[in-house]
Amino acid sequence: MTTMALGKAINAGLRRAMERDAHVLVMGEDVGKLGGVFRVTDGLQKDFGEDRVIDTPLAESGIVGTAVGLALRGYRPVCEIQFDGFIFPATDQIISQVAKMHFRSGGRLRLPVVIRVPFGGGIGAVEHHSESPEAYFVHTPGLKVVAVSNPVDAYWMIQQAIELDDPVLFFEPKRRYWDKAEVDEDGSADLSLAAARVVQAGTDATVVAYGPMVRTCLDAAAAAGDESRSLEVIDLRSLSPLDLPILYESVRKTGRCIVVHEAPRTLGGGAEVAARVTEECFYSLEAPVIRVTGFDTPYPPARVEEEYLPDLDRVLDGVDRALAY
Amino acid sequence: MTTMALGKAINAGLRRAMERDAHVLVMGEDVGKLGGVFRVTDGLQKDFGEDRVIDTPLAESGIVGTAVGLALRGYRPVCEIQFDGFIFPATDQIISQVAKMHFRSGGRLRLPVVIRVPFGGGIGAVEHHSESPEAYFVHTPGLKVVAVSNPVDAYWMIQQAIELDDPVLFFEPKRRYWDKAEVDEDGSADLSLAAARVVQAGTDATVVAYGPMVRTCLDAAAAAGDESRSLEVIDLRSLSPLDLPILYESVRKTGRCIVVHEAPRTLGGGAEVAARVTEECFYSLEAPVIRVTGFDTPYPPARVEEEYLPDLDRVLDGVDRALAY
Amino acid sequence: MTVETGTPAAGDARPAGDDPELVQLLTPEGERRPNAEYDPLVADVTDDDVRGFYRDLVLARRIDTEAVALQRHGELGLWASLLGQEGAQVGSGRALRRQDHVFPTYREHGVAWCRGVEPGLLLGLFRGVDQGGWDPLEQNFHLYTIVVGAQTLHATGYAMGIQRDGAVGTGDPDRDTAVIAYFGDGASSQGDVNEAFIWAAVNNAPVVFFCQNNQWAISEPLERQTRVPLYRRAAGFGFPGVRVDGNDVLACLAVTRAALQRARDGEGPTLVEAYTYRMGAHTTTDDPTRYRLAADLEHWKLKDPIERVKAYLTRSGGADHQFFDAVDAEAERLADHLRTFCRELPDPAPTSIFDHVYVEPTPPLVEQRDELAAYLESFAAEEVRS
Amino acid sequence: MTVETGTPAAGDARPAGDDPELVQLLTPEGERRPNAEYDPLVADVTDDDVRGFYRDLVLARRIDTEAVALQRHGELGLWASLLGQEGAQVGSGRALRRQDHVFPTYREHGVAWCRGVEPGLLLGLFRGVDQGGWDPLEQNFHLYTIVVGAQTLHATGYAMGIQRDGAVGTGDPDRDTAVIAYFGDGASSQGDVNEAFIWAAVNNAPVVFFCQNNQWAISEPLERQTRVPLYRRAAGFGFPGVRVDGNDVLACLAVTRAALQRARDGEGPTLVEAYTYRMGAHTTTDDPTRYRLAADLEHWKLKDPIERVKAYLTRSGGADHQFFDAVDAEAERLADHLRTFCRELPDPAPTSIFDHVYVEPTPPLVEQRDELAAYLESFAAEEVRS
Ligand SMILES: Cc1ncc(C[n+]2csc(CCOP(=O)(O)OP(=O)(O)O)c2C)c(N)n1
Ligand SMILES: Cc1ncc(C[n+]2csc(CCOP(=O)(O)OP(=O)(O)O)c2C)c(N)n1
Ligand SMILES: [Mg+2]
């Protein structure tokens, strides 16, 4: 067991994957000597060399586009997008090329490309550094999309993502990079990459979250517990595909569902959760699925981001609304 | 009154807007002499010159990015993206620049940019020519997103979009370009750009659609009428913002809602309609909102697109499922 | 309102009448033109080889005309014709070694032919039964890329993989490997293509950028993409560019051989601009009379890539009537084969939509597949009942 | 596994010791170096003007050091320092005419100063109270663009608008207008920047691309972006490129004046590569000791853009102690002003989040705003109760 921060856990997971398979490459802006602006790739270039840890020119389409070519040659590139807001120049390569290559080749070609994206707000950053762009990729068939919430998952999920032969968008909650936990590096993953997890069992309402909001929701559940409200908190982990049975089971039990994310509300991940849960648990629902989310505005200046982002109180407010129905 | 095909109606609307305001420009690939691959800009370069109808270099980011600059200089550019699948290279300019400029300037700058996108399938095209990418933009605050379904709306909505000081993604149902209707060019628009329309009143269920699926749903409603089922069909027209009151009113009356689009189901526009309608009409709903949509796969080869796309029968099947609840 | 366009900063984007920078080894009249730099690269080419090129050119064109005919007969939804570009495609295609890897656009039927891809399989995409029916790993010929320019980055990444495999600069002719990326004059404007130049230059990657400048991007003439010759773009990124007569199969062979060898030797990328002309419509849905003059076509007909090889072979005695007739006959047989192949291409099964979205089907997709299957079943059941 | 990198196709991306292609008018020692081409462009520059530049340089640096200090004191979340780049920014900034339009990156504080933007307003973005607090239409100084390279397309489009307004090539010095787009060496790799080159070339647009090559894109040295000098990129796109000593305010003035005038005259775009060095960290969160040597810094300290002007003025008798002291005193007053301005920048109201998403608020947004307002109210109400 090692105490690890989330960012460090991804670093350790990357290292493990690189040791295991010489075809695993890391590429992106400043991933080399600097170790990435969040130090997630710290030390990797020193140990694996400049051929495997590649400081690329400054262009995201180029990063993903050349990763496609490397993957076609048999490599397993792990691309780093420096910040969420800078994934958009790579959209075409991701949506029209990465997502479709396996399909359009009739299964002949595989693209084991992982695209790591530090995402979300709450760190007082300037514009374009606090975005939550996951929904764009969840809406794109052919991509797998995961979001990690804690160091243990981070350590295992990055390795699972690299091992997968499908392309994976790997979202990392940047404001939780320094969250710590015990990681058993000699153990093994306890869940598949596509599985959701009940992180706290409860009976009164189901709170669904992923990435940075999982901790927020656990805090909310603790606070609610003090008022003797029992919240079940589910960490989605995989946004595409969604692990739906676990959601349905929980909502059938609690009858209430609150879904929480930082991304704007309209067509954010919560819309899909709400639609599916309602489709499948229609007669169990005591209230409509409540969405506690970022607002439908551009991400605001840092001094007002606390008002934009869901926090413990807004989650509890959502729970109240669900219970009041 | 003039009988006009939908594509021709947009052409006429563009012409009107260009006559009215010398700052209106048309720009894109092949919009000049060729008049666009769908002839929507036919004759405009001849009449307004090469300075106002600009054949651009072949790069979508360049088209939108320079349109931003032109708009900042006081022009009102109307960009054509040749096909839905080719909007993705422009994603960064649209999402990080166009959508945010007014907001980040504290309201000082306005970007009256219209981005026209022929979209959707059903025309037997090769890959990347039948996509329905509207959800990506609906999820992006700061953009307005509309989809036209018929020549009359097309004629007026393009003019309204150009007049608006907000950026507008203007989706044109390419397989309906040849649909005809009477257009009264001397009249005036009967609805605001953001308004939805009840295109057929009914009592048993509400069918919500936009763009190419409106006609499909009207056909379905006619067929259902033959079996004495009364469907109310709503044409959303505006996808962002949604005209929610009209939806709520209808669903409160019918108690059932079927939402139809070509885009993949997961986080397609239907997810938001389902989530909102359920939030607001929870006690009126006799059944969960049913989504009749494209599947969560890349758009398939043309010979199997009929199976991918919602059609009259699949809409009726959705209605059956809603009514059977 | 007038636009001040001023004088373009540099010369014209097109070669002048007798441009010394345009590499040409065979004149339109079929005369062999000496070239100190490039002659050594084709010194090994025998008459037999030239006959082979002639056959390639004719068969590539025949595939093309047959596909156009199949489209006219409703068997294909669309076709992108290579008419006029056979010289560029066969010349570059025949410069490749087995281990080299090709990233084509949607128009490289002639290159596909040289690589040995079953020509019938090229039709699937245009017939709408698949999105590329051949195995890209078999002939090292990637799927057609329709999103203009995107494949140049794939090619560059692939070339970086070759470097990491140590398959560059070893001196072993069967090991050293190059990549060739095809794209058009229009594509040269895309960000992706320019980023590919940057990646290739910075990494000194073994990739040849082969631009078929057919002077049109659908309806837009070359001048809407550049004011200066495209091959010069390369120098600004730090690697050589060369302009070749794209209608001269021999010159294309020589120039591409040189570029590929540079790449295999670890000397880095080259940009080849093959100056040619799109003799047909952009695709079968296009109507070029809306935007260009018939006179232009007449002018370019005189530069036909096949005629000049025929003239050369005739003139040099390298081939006679019998040979030409035999090739024509073979072309007809190929056309027959294509027709049959096309009509026999199986339609995909409806639920095949769900195949290969992921390596393993995900539960939500299985659910949707079952939903579609049950729905289609219900019709079948109804039909049986009625 | 080794990567064959071979020999780069062309020379080094950096100028050699005494590069004749590097335009320099003032040596690091403050000596005036004659230059036949560019001397005429600064022939009108008086000692008074040079004193003005000195003042600009010192004040720009003082704004910067104060902002760094404010960040250290927690008043700003972040700051991107221009340290070392004052010469490039003041030289180019002072070449502008009133009607010219500027599209900056996040680092152009010195250009903002020259344009007359209230320096306190530059802090808002970094303090997190706004995303650019100045009115871009007032000083023709656009908002800072953080997405690397995106602004070059905006600049080019704006320049196309100028052409359509007929404000180019008229010969009227108050009417003819140019645009200047700032970007970095790293940005030169972005597709957008290269597309901007294409648009500008094809349209002969009145835009100057001003690349401050400070040799670093965060931790990546120039060699990760190019193997050849960046200014040469332009020729491949069909317009001139020029490399100037970015630490020489006079040379930057001359070169930018020439480029802007070309643009205003309707002669089209120019790429200026201002070769300089980022003396500080990339931003206040960066730690450059991880990736570069202190020795480099020492080397570049000798080329300081301010010291050489001071040496020149001293040497030429153009200024004395009193002048330098006065500028220093003014700098301190400016720093005071900044501190005060910064601390007084109002925090945005919570519901201001909903302002200016659209020109008119949409009903769903009004609903969300009301939702937030009511929610915040509920706390206020609770607080009152308790
Ligand atoms: C990104 C993108 N934008 C637009 C298109 C539509 N389109 C298809 S081919 C073409 C012109 C391509 O011209 P060029 O690169 O010269 O190749 P050519 O067709 O002449 O071989 C265009 C605009 C596309 N396929 N991809
Ligand atoms: C599209 C995009 N990708 C990544 C970043 C993160 N980033 C900010 S500045 C920077 C380096 C920029 O280098 P350069 O263009 O040389 O400008 P400089 O900072 O040196 O002035 C990077 C990678 C960004 N802002 N935008
Ligand atoms: Mg072309």
Ligand SMILES: [Mg+2]
């Ligand atoms: Mg830099």
